[in-house]
Amino acid sequence: MKKLGILIAALAITVFVGCKNEKKDMDEMDGMNDSILMDSSADQMKEAAKTLSVAMESKSGSSAQGEAYFSEENGTVTMDAKFFGLKPGTHAIHLHEKADCSAADGTSAGGHWNPTLQKHGKWGDTEGYHKGDIGNFEVDADGNGAISMQTDEWCIGCGDENKDITGKSVIVHEGQDDFVSQPSGDAGSRVACGGIIE
Numbered sequence: 001m002k003k004l005g006i007l008i009a010a011l012a013i014t015v016f017v018g019c020k021n022e023k024k025d026m027d028e029m030d031g032m033n034d035s036i037l038m039d040s041s042a043d044q045m046k047e048a049a050k051t052l053s054v055a056m057e058s059k060s061g062s063s064a065q066g067e068a069y070f071s072e073e074n075g076t077v078t079m080d081a082k083f084f085g086l087k088p089g090t091h092a093i094h095l096h097e098k099a100d101c102s103a104a105d106g107t108s109a110g111g112h113w114n115p116t117l118q119k120h121g122k123w124g125d126t127e128g129y130h131k132g133d134i135g136n137f138e139v140d141a142d143g144n145g146a147i148s149m150q151t152d153e154w155c156i157g158c159g160d161e162n163k164d165i166t167g168k169s170v171i172v173h174e175g176q177d178d179f180v181s182q183p184s185g186d187a188g189s190r191v192a193c194g195g196i197i198e
Helices: 002-048
Strands: 050-058 065-073 076-084 089-096 133-139 145-151 169-173 190-195
Touching (some): 065 190
Antiparallel strands (some): 050 065, 065 076, 089 169
């Protein structure tokens, strides 16, 4: 009878210790899960923090100015650009090859950014378009205009020469892009320029 009592006591102790160790293991797993969640949240916050602001300078004797904002989140780049001092009407806006706005007429920025060697066209055209072919926007009677777009075909500082917009420039033209004339849409002189620099 004594042996049976000792056996039951030993069994109870074993079960108690086993439960306690299982709870400890579960707590450690919870801690690991929290750590994984915190790490992935930090990665998402880092991704959301990719932003650039580009100040636009007047070119070709114009009084055009403004600012273009770029942000990247989850592989998509958003551009929001606002301008003032432009002539009322339709104006073209493109990304050009170099972040060099030193020339008085903006020609130091080079041609349209076209890393995939496509013909000029309207953004998304199945017959082809430059990665810098943003399009046209309207300017009101007070000389103010704005344009926004989103794309997964650009990135900010990723190093992919077919997607990376850093080292390029934003150019606003005097006229509208006809989306047909090669190689640049016959949009007229460059009236504002801003280099995209990280």
